[in-house]
Amino acid sequence: MLINDFSGPHQNPFKSFLMGGFECADHLNAFGNRVDLFHASGHDRYLEEDFDQLNGLGIQTVREGIRWSHVETQHYQYDWSVVEQIVEVSQRKNIQVIWDICHFGFPDDLTPLHPMFARRFSHLCRAFVTKYRSLVPHGPLIVTPINEVSFLSWLGGDVRGTSPYCVGQGWEVKYSLMKAYIEGIEMMKEVDPSIRILVTEPLISIVTSNPANILSLAEAQKKHLEQFQVHDILTGAMCPELRGKPEYLDIIGVNYYYNNQWFNETHEFLPWAEEPAHPYYRTLHSLIQSVFKRYGRPVIISETSHPKEDRAKWIHSITKECISLLEAEIPLLGCCIYPVVDRPDWDDLDEWHHSGLYDIFNTNSLERVPNIDSIIAISKFMKHIKAVQSITDKFYDRNSGLNVG
Numbered sequence: 001m002l003i004n005d006f007s008g009p010h011q012n013p014f015k016s017f018l019m020g021g022f023e024c025a026d027h028l029n030a031f032g033n034r035v036d037l038f039h040a041s042g043h044d045r046y047l048e049e050d051f052d053q054l055n056g057l058g059i060q061t062v063r064e065g066i067r068w069s070h071v072e073t074q075h076y077q078y079d080w081s082v083v084e085q086i087v088e089v090s091q092r093k094n095i096q097v098i099w100d101i102c103h104f105g106f107p108d109d110l111t112p113l114h115p116m117f118a119r120r121f122s123h124l125c126r127a128f129v130t131k132y133r134s135l136v137p138h139g140p141l142i143v144t145p146i147n148e149v150s151f152l153s154w155l156g157g158d159v160r161g162t163s164p165y166c167v168g169q170g171w172e173v174k175y176s177l178m179k180a181y182i183e184g185i186e187m188m189k190e191v192d193p194s195i196r197i198l199v200t201e202p203l204i205s206i207v208t209s210n211p212a213n214i215l216s217l218a219e220a221q222k223k224h225l226e227q228f229q230v231h232d233i234l235t236g237a238m239c240p241e242l243r244g245k246p247e248y249l250d251i252i253g254v255n256y257y258y259n260n261q262w263f264n265e266t267h268e269f270l271p272w273a274e275e276p277a278h279p280y281y282r283t284l285h286s287l288i289q290s291v292f293k294r295y296g297r298p299v300i301i302s303e304t305s306h307p308k309e310d311r312a313k314w315i316h317s318i319t320k321e322c323i324s325l326l327e328a329e330i331p332l333l334g335c336c337i338y339p340v341v342d343r344p345d346w347d348d349l350d351e352w353h354h355s356g357l358y359d360i361f362n363t364n365s366l367e368r369v370p371n372i373d374s375i376i377a378i379s380k381f382m383k384h385i386k387a388v389q390s391i392t393d394k395f396y397d398r399n400s401g402l403n404v405g
Contacts, residue, residue: 013140013196013251014300014334015060015096017385018378020357021303021338022050024065027105027162029346034108038067041343042366047086050341051093053358053368057375058382062090063144063302063336065100066128068121069107076123080131087135098198099132101125101184102146104155104162111164112156112173118180121145125184129191142196144302145184148255149177149230150201175242178233182242196250200302201230203254203287205261207270207280220264231295251333252291253302256284258314273313284321289330298331303338307355312373319381326388337378341368 023037038044054062066083073079090097101124110117125145132141146152155161157173166173188195204227208220229238231252236244261270261281270281277283288299301322306314318335325332342360345351352360357375358368 012298012333013142015094016058017334018057018059018382019061019063019098019300019334019336020054020057020059020340021063021336022065022341023339023343024067024100025104025346026065026067026069027346030161031347032165034069034105035346035349036067036070037343037346038065040349041339041341041360042368043341044082045366046341046368047089048093049368051089051095054095054340055093057357057378059340060094061096061098061334061336062340063098063100063338065103065147067105068102068124069105071128072107072120072124075120078124078127078131083128083131084135087132091136096140096142098142098144099128100144100147100200101128104147104152106163112176112180113164113166113169117176118183121180122183122187126187126191129188129195133192140196141192141194142198142251143188144198144200144253145181145188146177147200148202149174149181150227153177174229175239178230178239178244179242182234182244182248185248186243197248198251198253198300198302199231199234199249200253200255202227203256203260203284203291205270205282205287206264207261209263209265209268216265223264228294235295249295249297252295252297252299253336254288254291254299255303255338256287256301257304258306258310272317273310283324284318285324285328285330288321288325288332289328292330298333300332300334300336302336304335305338305355307353311355311371312377315374315377315381319377319384322381323384323388326385335381 022043023041025035025037027035029035043050064086070082071078071080086097102121110120129141153170153174156164157166157170158168160167164173185197206220206224208216210216231249232238233242234244234248235246258272259269262268270278272281292299304318322332322335337357339356341358342352342354342356345353357371357378359371360366361369
C-alpha cells in the first residue's frame, strides 16, 4: 500500500462531486474505419448548450478528450483549434475540464507497437500542457494520459477490435502504452510540476463458477488481479525499467458498468439487479474499498452508466454505493456519468446506446432530449450527496473547491 497522503496540500481539485463525461473516442473500429464520437454525438455543434445543461444540473466538472488523431495533423505539429474552443467555452461557463490526451485513438501512421509511439505521445503531452497553460496560467490541471490501458490493450492486442489488430499480444500492447504513459507524465511535469494525474481504468470482478476447484479459484484470482498491472507499473512496483514512481498514481479513477463482473470460465456476466443479490456479485463499495486499501489514494468513479430502460435504476444503485463509501470514510471525490449525452456504437454508427442523461433520436439535428427518469434520479443523487457532505470535509479543506451542488 502506498502512503495515504492524498497528494499535494490535501486539496480536492474537483469543482463538483457529480461529474459528466462526453464521448470522445476517435479510434479505428473493428472494421478499420475511423470513428469520431465527439462529432457524431454533436458535442462540437452543441458545446455551449451541453455545458449549460450541466450547469443546470449542478455539474461543474466534465471529462473531455483532445482527440489525438485530429490534433496531430503532421508529425509533431498540432492543431489546437478545437481544444482552444473547449477551453474558452468552459472558462466562460465555469466548467472544469478533466482532459484525456488519448481516450481511444492515435494518428493513422501510429500503433502502440510502433517504435516511435512513446516519443510522439510524450511530445504531444508536453505540447498540450504548454498550450493549456498559455490559455489558463493558474488553477488545477487534471489530465488522464491514456484512458483504460487495460481495455485498450485487450481490444487491440487480443481481439482485433482496434489498431494494432492483434491476437495474443495484449501484454506487448499494454507495455508499450505504459511506456508512453509514463514518458508523457514526465514531459508534462517538466512544463507544470503541479499537474494532477487521473488514472482511469476498468474496475472489474472476475470469479470462478467452480469454487470447489482450487485451480479454478487461482486462475480466476490471477485474471482478477491483472486489472492492477497499470497501477503497479505507474508506481514502479512492476516493470521499474519504465520509470514509474509512486506519485504518478495520483487520483484513481474507476470505470464501472453493469457488465464489469463475470465468470472466468464462461465470461457470463453476473446480474447486478437481482434481489437478493447473486452470491458472487460484489458491491461497488467492496470493490472500491479494496482499491483504496491496496493503494491508499483518493478515488473517483470516472465512468458509469446503463443503457436504455434501467438507466434511472442504475443511478439509484450508484447513489447508494457512493453514500455507503462516504459514510465509511473512503475518500471518494466524485462520480462521473459517462456519457452525459447519447452516443452511437463504435462498430455500428446507426445503433445508439441511449445510456446518457440526454437521448438523441434525430440523427440529423442531433437534438438533445432529456431522459426524465434519469434527470430525476440525478436530482435525488445530488440531494443525498449534500446530506453527507460533512464527511468529505474531513478529508479536504472546504476552500479547495469541493462542491457537491
